[in-house]
Amino acid sequence: MSHSRSLYALRFFEHYGVPTVNPYDVVALCGDKVLASLRLEEAGVPTPRTVVALTPAAALKALDEIGYPAVLKPPVGSWGRLMAKVDDPEEAEQIIEHKSALGSPMHSIFYVQEYVEKPERDLRVFVVGDEIVAAMTRHSKDWRTNAARGAVSTGLRPTPEMAELAMRAAHAVGGGVLAVDLMESPDGLVVHEVNPTPEFRALTTATGVDVAGKIVDFVMEIARR
Ligand SMILES: Nc1ncnc2c1ncn2[C@@H]1O[C@H](COP(=O)(O)OP(=O)(O)O)[C@@H](O)[C@H]1O
Ligand SMILES: [Mg+2]
Numbered sequence: 001m002s003h004s005r006s007l008y009a010l011r012f013f014e015h016y017g018v019p020t021v022n023p024y025d026v027v028a029l030c031g032d033k034v035l036a037s038l039r040l041e042e043a044g045v046p047t048p049r050t051v052v053a054l055t056p057a058a059a060l061k062a063l064d065e066i067g068y069p070a071v072l073k074p075p076v077g078s079w080g081r082l083m084a085k086v087d088d089p090e091e092a093e094q095i096i097e098h099k100s101a102l103g104s105p106m107h108s109i110f111y112v113q114e115y116v117e118k119p120e121r122d123l124r125v126f127v128v129g130d131e132i133v134a135a136m137t138r139h140s141k142d143w144r145t146n147a148a149r150g151a152v153s154t155g156l157r158p159t160p161e162m163a164e165l166a167m168r169a170a171h172a173v174g175g176g177v178l179a180v181d182l183m184e185s186p187d188g189l190v191v192h193e194v195n196p197t198p199e200f201r202a203l204t205t206a207t208g209v210d211v212a213g214k215i216v217d218f219v220m221e222i223a224r225r
Contacts, residue, residue, distance in 0.1 A: 003031050003076060006197060021219050022176035022196050030173050030196035033111050034075045043172035045165065046190045048183070049114040056096045059110035063092045069115040072099075074106045078195075080144035082107075085115060116190060118183040121145055125158055125166035125180045126203055126211060128218045132163045134209040136202070147202045155207035161189060169194050177215055179203075 001009070010024040029035050040047040051062035052075075063070050063086060072084045072095060086092045099107040121139040125132060135158040140151035147153060158166070166180040169191045179198030182189050200211040 003078075003197075007031065019222050019225070021215075021222050022178070023174065026174040026176050026178075027196040030178070030194045032075055033073055033077075033193070034109065036173065036194060037111075039172055040169060040191055040194075043168065045169045045172055046188065048116050048185070048190050048192055051112045053110040053112060054108075056100050056110070059096050059112060060089070060092060062110065062112040063089070066112050066114050068092075071113045071115050072096075073111045073113065075109050075111050076106055078146075079148035080142075080146040083144060085143055113192075115143075116183045116185045116192075118185060121151075121184075122192075123156065123158075123162060123182040123184070123189075124203065125162055125182065126198065126200065127166055127170040127175075127178045127180060128214045129175065129177075129221070130167075131214070132158055132166060133211060133214045134203055134207040135162065135166075136206045138202075147199070153202040153206040165189055165191060177218060 007024065007028055010020050010027055013020045014024050029039060034052050037047060037050045049066060051066055053059040053062040069085055069087045072086055074082050084095050086095060120141060121137045122145045123135065123137055125135045135156045136153045137156050138145040138147055138151040138153055140149065142149055145151040162182065165182065169180045170178045173194050179195040180191060181193040181195065182191050204211045
């Protein structure tokens with residue numbers, strides 16, 4: 001289901017007193033990279049340096065401030081779609097011109113982030129309530145290591161640091177069924193995203209963990225509250 005449909009559906013369930021996993025507030029927050037970054041920062045969770053610009057001119061300034069290479073992301077989106085790694089000011093001007101010409105609200109807000117020099121992978125920790133259910137690495141030659149872009153998933157035993165950070169990030173956004181994505185930056189782990197409606201087929205295959213079963217148990221727990 002599309003993000004906007006699910007958001008409205010969740011809000012109506014809430015209105016009629018039907019409990020949901022996850023609640024509207026958590027999905028709304030995590031589904032918007034601007035709001036999610038602010039919350040992570042407020043909670044003291046290490047996250048890549050990010051500047052949000054509201055005009056094309058401000059976006060160029062933000063890129064100068066962040067430094068090159070940098071990453072431009074649409075505030076709402078997934079699967080690594082429509083993100084750009086920007087290597088220099090010339091490229092920045094061209095991408096910003098394209099985004100502005102597209103005219104959609106999603107491309108008029110510029111989410112500018114430092115490019116994290118990570119190994120050819122990122123880390124995903126799957127959180128259900130207060131439990132770390134499973135974790136994996138997603139390996140790819142593409143700098144965007146989304147499973148949807150063909151990254152190869154491998155199961156991983158999370159280190160205590162990974163587990164602690166993922167749990168902190170999950171709690172910071174309100175908790176629930178959440179996939180916390182981390183990158184290994186030269187200065188340590190950073191959380192770049194908390195996914196509020198995570199897919200789990202790749203994780204199940206890579207780890208053998210019954211992720212669906214864990215989610216069902218949690219849904220039952222919420223239903224009994
Ligand atoms: N700042 C960054 N530096 C380097 N790689 C990044 C950065 N941000 C994202 N990536 C890569 O791109 C992928 C997709 O980014 P993400 O912010 O999770 O967007 P989406 O919501 O589309 O998945 C990440 O899994 C990671 O591999
Ligand atoms: Mg992601």
